[in-house]
Amino acid sequence: MTTRRVRARRGEGALLREEILRAAEELLAESGTEDALTVRAVALRAGVSTPSVYLHFADKEALVEAVCMRVWGELGRLFTENLGGDPFLALGKCARAYARFALDHPVQYRVLMMRPSAAPGVPPAAAEAFRHMVDAVSACVRTRVLEGDPEELALGLWSAVHGYVSLLIAQPAFPWPRDREALLDHVVRQAGFGAAMYSRLPRGLPPSTELAACLDDFGTRLAARGGGEHPSA
Amino acid sequence: MTTRRVRARRGEGALLREEILRAAEELLAESGTEDALTVRAVALRAGVSTPSVYLHFADKEALVEAVCMRVWGELGRLFTENLGGDPFLALGKCARAYARFALDHPVQYRVLMMRPSAAPGVPPAAAEAFRHMVDAVSACVRTRVLEGDPEELALGLWSAVHGYVSLLIAQPAFPWPRDREALLDHVVRQAGFGAAMYSRLPRGLPPSTELAACLDDFGTRLAARGGGEHPSA
DNA sequence: TCGTTAACTTGACGACGTCAACCTGAGGGG
């Protein structure tokens, strides 16, 4: 921890970069708040003097962004693990895994998603994770369960899941349901069906009461056909 | 601005509180970043010495929270303005107004929604705004276009809209569609129909291809009945 | 007029991000 790090050998200065990143991640995870992510604290934990951090990161923002890239990497890995099988079910599994990760790592998620992003473009790790989202959606478009531009649909679904977890993380005082698994089910199904429905809606809508009848009708119709599959988006 | 404020008369010390809050709001709006919201900057703008801020706010967090209460107030007012008429359409109008406000005031929205909330409970202004959301949803439940617990449904719809605007604000680098109005339409309809559909879904789902057929069927059925109403959630 | 006290200021402390200048010791050439 506080023990002074032994100086790296020639040509291995980049080793410190990894140790600094690891220290930063540990600080985030252990403290439970991003305020603990101080250049001084990171350096202390890495067993190195404060300005040494600047040998590998232009400024604090660059360090934080590097931490974020790791998190994007984990998210991307999460998606690849949950692909395969029925596309719509796979999409639901990805969404669930994403939400679970966010709720299990609220500080990391907050730093990743709720920080003013200074960088102008989408960094590679983020682009790759997003590409996986788009792929999962594209598979659904191929089976025609979703319709429209996969990128746009992916953004919509991402937004829906992100909305839930980010509000839950940032505004925990509101009357959220107790059962998180049920909540997850709710948001994933709601988002998935909203997306599936959207492109099929007519421009104008019948009044609320009549609309309710249509929806009931659809529900019973769907239940009649329903297989015994795992409930998912 | 920098001109020294004349000292308040006896018993009117609370006037400074208002001026400090106004200075803080102006700083947020004009600078475009929450980093400019410094106790020193606020005090300077209010024409007062820095520690004078602490006469009216326990710490910086309390000041920021007071600013947030103002924003909650504006959001609550926005909801009341958009109620009335067909409940489902009114809900859509509220959602649209909410999203527009967020996109028009990204800094305020970020401070309001993406900041680690230190306070344990829901503050009154936030509770009131949320009550308006729940009321709008309750009206939809009464016409049976939505089904379920209004609070839970409101949280779901709020999450959906929040997800879109907060991602758009925090991650602007992703390939968002150009047309913001169309995007708004998309998210509002997606969220609304997702919520309307959720409670009517059977536990198990048919495979993707068959599900697609069901959805198509519902779309045409709905279009056949559709009135010429304004397109909305 | 004067004392009281509400309303504010002065000056300082420690922690923060960041930088210019200095040090140090591992590894190659003689």
Added chain:
DNA sequence: CCCCTCAGGTTGACGTCGTCAAGTTAACGA
């Protein structure tokens, strides 16, 4: 073997931040 070089660090400082204890000023009642 020594000694020179420069990658791999450290020292100390600057300005800014939130915050506080102590001091100052002026509006009002007696």
